[in-house]
Amino acid sequence: MASSEDTVTGSRSIAAGETQGDWRDRARRFAKSDFVRSFPFWFIPFSIMGLGVYGGIGWNTLISLTDYEGFQPPDFTDLDFDMYVQALQDPAVILVTKNTFVLMVAFTTITMILGLFLAIVLDRGIRYREKVQTIYLLPMALSFVVTAQFWLWMYNINNGLVNAVIGLFGLGPYNWIGNPDLVLGAVVFALIWQFSGYAMVVFLAGLQSLPDDQFEAAKIDGASTFKTYWRVIVPQLKSSSVSAAVILMIFALKAFTFLYSMFGQYRVPRATDILATKMVREAFQLQNWAFASAIATILLVMSLAVIAPYLYYQYKQGSL
Amino acid sequence: MSNPTNSRAESIARVLPALDYSKIAIYLLVMTFAAFFIAPIWTGLVTAFKTTGAVTATTPFLPPGPDGFTLQKWTTAIEYLSTGMTNSLLMSFPATIASVTLGSTAAYGLTLVDWHKRTQFAVLVLFMFGIFIPYQAVLVPLSDFWINMVGIDGLVGPVLGDLPFFTERHSRLVAVTFTHVVYGIPICMLLFRGYYVALSDELIEAAKIDGASITSIYRRIVLPLSKPMFGVVFIYQFTMIWNEFLFSLTLIGSSASPAATVTLVLSGLGSDLSGVDFGLRMAGAFVAALPTLIIYILFAEQFAKGLASDN
Numbered sequence: 097m098a099s100s101e102d103t104v105t106g107s108r109s110i111a112a113g114e115t116q117g118d119w120r121d122r123a124r125r126f127a128k129s130d131f132v133r134s135f136p137f138w139f140i141p142f143s144i145m146g147l148g149v150y151g152g153i154g155w156n157t158l159i160s161l162t163d164y165e166g167f168q169p170p171d172f173t174d175l176d177f178d179m180y181v182q183a184l185q186d187p188a189v190i191l192v193t194k195n196t197f198v199l200m201v202a203f204t205t206i207t208m209i210l211g212l213f214l215a216i217v218l219d220r221g222i223r224y225r226e227k228v229q230t231i232y233l234l235p236m237a238l239s240f241v242v243t244a245q246f247w248l249w250m251y252n253i254n255n256g257l258v259n260a261v262i263g264l265f266g267l268g269p270y271n272w273i274g275n276p277d278l279v280l281g282a283v284v285f286a287l288i289w290q291f292s293g294y295a296m297v298v299f300l301a302g303l304q305s306l307p308d309d310q311f312e313a314a315k316i317d318g319a320s321t322f323k324t325y326w327r328v329i330v331p332q333l334k335s336s337s338v339s340a341a342v343i344l345m346i347f348a349l350k351a352f353t354f355l356y357s358m359f360g361q362y363r364v365p366r367a368t369d370i371l372a373t374k375m376v377r378e379a380f381q382l383q384n385w386a387f388a389s390a391i392a393t394i395l396l397v398m399s400l401a402v403i404a405p406y407l408y409y410q411y412k413q414g415s416l
Numbered sequence: 417m418s419n420p421t422n423s424r425a426e427s428i429a430r431v432l433p434a435l436d437y438s439k440i441a442i443y444l445l446v447m448t449f450a451a452f453f454i455a456p457i458w459t460g461l462v463t464a465f466k467t468t469g470a471v472t473a474t475t476p477f478l479p480p481g482p483d484g485f486t487l488q489k490w491t492t493a494i495e496y497l498s499t500g501m502t503n504s505l506l507m508s509f510p511a512t513i514a515s516v517t518l519g520s521t522a523a524y525g526l527t528l529v530d531w532h533k534r535t536q537f538a539v540l541v542l543f544m545f546g547i548f549i550p551y552q553a554v555l556v557p558l559s560d561f562w563i564n565m566v567g568i569d570g571l572v573g574p575v576l577g578d579l580p581f582f583t584e585r586h587s588r589l590v591a592v593t594f595t596h597v598v599y600g601i602p603i604c605m606l607l608f609r610g611y612y613v614a615l616s617d618e619l620i621e622a623a624k625i626d627g628a629s630i631t632s633i634y635r636r637i638v639l640p641l642s643k644p645m646f647g648v649v650f651i652y653q654f655t656m657i658w659n660e661f662l663f664s665l666t667l668i669g670s671s672a673s674p675a676a677t678v679t680l681v682l683s684g685l686g687s688d689l690s691g692v693d694f695g696l697r698m699a700g701a702f703v704a705a706l707p708t709l710i711i712y713i714l715f716a717e718q719f720a721k722g723l724a725s726d727n
Contacts, residue, residue: 129531130529130530130531130630131531131532133529133629133630133631134524134525134529134531134630135525136521136525137521137522137524137525137529137630137634138521138522138524138525138526138539139525140518140521141518141519141521141522141601141605142522142539142542142543144518144597144598144601145543145546145598145599145601145602146542146546147598148546148554148558148595148598148599149545149546149549149554149598149599149602150542151557152553152554152557152558152561153549153553153554155554155557155560155561156553156554156555156556156557159556159557159560169564214449217442217445217446217449218446220442222442222443222446226716226717228446228450229716229720230712230716230720231450231453231454232449232450232453233716233719233720233723234453234454234457234712235453235456235457236723237655237708237709237711237712237719238457238659238705238708238709239658239659239660239661239679239704239705239708240659240661241659241661241679241682241683241701241704242659242679242682242701242702242704242705243456245460245682245697245698245700245701246456246457246459246460246698246701247456248692248694248697249456249459249460249463249476249694249697249698250455250456250459252476252694254472255471255472255476255694256476257455257456257459257476257477260475260476260477289452289453289456293453294723297720297723297724298723298724300724301724321438342548346548346550349550350550350551350552352552352661352662353660353661353662356661356665356683357661357682357683360683360684360687371552372550372552375552375555376552376555376662376665376666379555379556379559379666380555380559380665380666380669385556385560388555388556389556391552392550392552392553392554392555392556393553395550395552395553396549396550396552396553399548399549399550399553400545400549402548403544403545403548403549407541407544407545416537416540416541416544
């Protein structure tokens, strides 16, 4: 790094102070300031990241304004919003947008409720809590490619465990993957399985940061355990809830890997087709680059609608 | 003379109040959910040891009997996935090291050095958005950038082709590696930032008064102090990169490519026109998950810490 020759004596001259107006002195002082010295530390990673993220987004937006498709290079002289008009009028896009919302809302809500429930159970001072937490969080350490294979087998119509279990209650067997009415629910259930351990960890961290005496106080007042949690403890987990909800919603918006891996192809069943899968399919299977870029922009705007308020909230809370 | 059944009932009654029913209920719940989280993994594990006949003939979550047991699925899976495993390792290690290092220096420059609070905050916010944006929003430019603009195939392909193990098509793996560095920096930065904000100022202030430079404070004080955090971030980031699929799929393209990562190979393993060979698929899933499983079993606590602090 450029500033490695910076030495102890060098920094001392800042403190010593110099005569005003001497530009050489000022230049030297500037060169030794904290800003310049720390510049390589943050600016190198920042510029790499900025180029990839913001350069990428800008370029993507530009491509979405062209008619880029197939293997011809894009024509940047003729820019218009045709692709967006086309996308917003396309019934397929409207369907995948609806699926995206259903997946996001169902997955986020149930995962949060289950995560909170598990966190409260583990917070009741059980033994081997660390071990139990390790088991609950295990799915989160696995790749979606891997868990999709497990669930494909779980949902197998003839030999899957899911049908074997509900068969005990005289139900089924159902074709979880093949039936368009069931497949989205099946996918959401599998994703809940993978993520509720994560939601639990976030809530558990929130629960443990609360002082113990509140619980004692509520008990003395004669409140039941359930009431204590519902009235006293849960309202204080707002910050954990917001964090968990945002992470889960963002994940749901971009959930591509699980769906692709489960069905082994770009074209997933219509009922589970979401913006994220449609975008990748339009681009990398069908080479409709500009159209895919437009869908990606729609997806980005939806994500920003979740992230921006969240970051603002964090900022207001003083935790950013 | 007391009736023996009566006294037994009494002794049971004496024991009963000592048992805390709500505790039993909680432990039952804990066990049920443990079973719920383990079931798909366990079912996959036993299925991987079954012959193709036993896969369909036996109960899915029971281990195979002696006549239905085979290790052949595992050897086949390892055979298919070994190149993918090597590719994934070759990609994950440098990408993790680079993004963790850059994340650490970025966090240092933005938290422990005060140069302009408001600009620092603006840069931080830009990093934060970088964590959350859906990668779909950069995929088209990304493949355009590596394939058409950089021309990665022509640039590093011929060089790699001359090396042992590598082929010309490994140029795409190089592109994936760099891509992971770029998009891994924000989350690493955030994880380190949380740690650096909580770090005691005293040592750094003292070093500043002694006239230590920004660089030497980082090298002599911050770096040694953040060793445990490097462990946490490394484990977290390695798992993320190893498990990642979207960049591999879009940049490398086909699971048949010699540069395909393990996740890419697994997504098509053991399926043909006659259906999916679930025994092979399950064995492959475990082989592909092996490095992350080992890391998880050894460092579960660090992994949980990484997850809990990424919000």
